[in-house]
Amino acid sequence: MRLPDDVEIGVFGGTGLYSLLENAAEHRVETPYGPPSDSVMVGELAGRKVAFLPRHGRQHTIPPHAIPYLANVFAFKKLGVSRIIAPSACGSLQPEIHPGSFVVSDQFVDRTRGRKDTFYDGPVVTHVSTAQPYCPELRELACQVISGLEIPLHRQGTCVVVQGPRFSTRAESRFFTECGWHTVNMTQYPEVVLARELEMCYVNISLVTDYDAGIVATDGSGHAVTTDVMAVLRQNSRNVREVIREMISKMPRQRSCGCGNVLETSRIE
Numbered sequence: 001m002r003l004p005d006d007v008e009i010g011v012f013g014g015t016g017l018y019s020l021l022e023n024a025a026e027h028r029v030e031t032p033y034g035p036p037s038d039s040v041m042v043g044e045l046a047g048r049k050v051a052f053l054p055r056h057g058r059q060h061t062i063p064p065h066a067i068p069y070l071a072n073v074f075a076f077k078k079l080g081v082s083r084i085i086a087p088s089a090c091g092s093l094q095p096e097i098h099p100g101s102f103v104v105s106d107q108f109v110d111r112t113r114g115r116k117d118t119f120y121d122g123p124v125v126t127h128v129s130t131a132q133p134y135c136p137e138l139r140e141l142a143c144q145v146i147s148g149l150e151i152p153l154h155r156q157g158t159c160v161v162v163q164g165p166r167f168s169t170r171a172e173s174r175f176f177t178e179c180g181w182h183t184v185n186m187t188q189y190p191e192v193v194l195a196r197e198l199e200m201c202y203v204n205i206s207l208v209t210d211y212d213a214g215i216v217a218t219d220g221s222g223h224a225v226t227t228d229v230m231a232v233l234r235q236n237s238r239n240v241r242e243v244i245r246e247m248i249s250k251m252p253r254q255r256s257c258g259c260g261n262v263l264e265t266s267r268i269e
């Protein structure tokens with residue numbers, strides 16, 4: 001089957017999203033960086049052409065440090081995608097950020113190592129700005145939609161990205177909390193910067209699953225609160241499907257942000 005090149009919107013997300021698509025077809029996309037995590041499903045949603053790719057593979061077999069980030073982002077680019085919606089599960093680093101709430105990240109801190117994290121190894125030296133790594137236009141749209149659906153929302157948040165696959169120690173986790181960071185995750189880096197390098201808009205919605213190791217949430221009487229993680233995961237997954245559907249139906253056709261021309265000011269020639 002011929003590979004489409006007119007897909008507008010890409011979604012990195014779980015297999016639960018496949019059923020949102022109409023007229024879906026599966027495509028194996030080859031890239032100069034090897035194969036993506038899985039085949040890409042392309043179809044229609046709210047009258048727009050949309051691609052889905054599960055980061056961890058359809059059977060969830062690829063751990064965060066082994067995800068082929070370059071191939072995944074390049075596969076979307078090859079299909080024509082200019083905007084990426086990228087939900088990810090995360091842990092909370094602050095007591096007021098409760099499991100079941102959504103955080104629309106505006107900053108990240110990279111604590112990964114050894115991950116290939118650029119398309120530009122020369123000879124054209126390219127330094128993209130990541131002062132504001134997430135698309136402001138898509139962030140605003142995500143916040144509008146999430147609050148409209150009455151899902152608990154934090155409009156900003158710094159996500160610290162750890163290498164994994166292990167979770168943080170209590171000491172590491174407390175350090176992140178003391179730094180003032182909000183969520184912890186294993187996949188935001190380098191995905192977000194690779195999208196920026198290819199001039200694609202990228203928005204992360206962090207779905208809070210539980211509190212990280214350093215946080216002990218207490219109720220009014222000082223007792224530790226435990227989270228039913230499986231119930232929260234199911235609820236987050238239902239909610240994010242609604243958010244994605246609404247965001248796509250409300251997304252303006254034209255981009256009014258600067259994401260599409262970052263390379264003009266990033267190159268030393």
Ligand SMILES: [Zn+2]
Pocket residue numbers: 135136137138200201202255257258259260
């Ligand atoms: Zn943008």
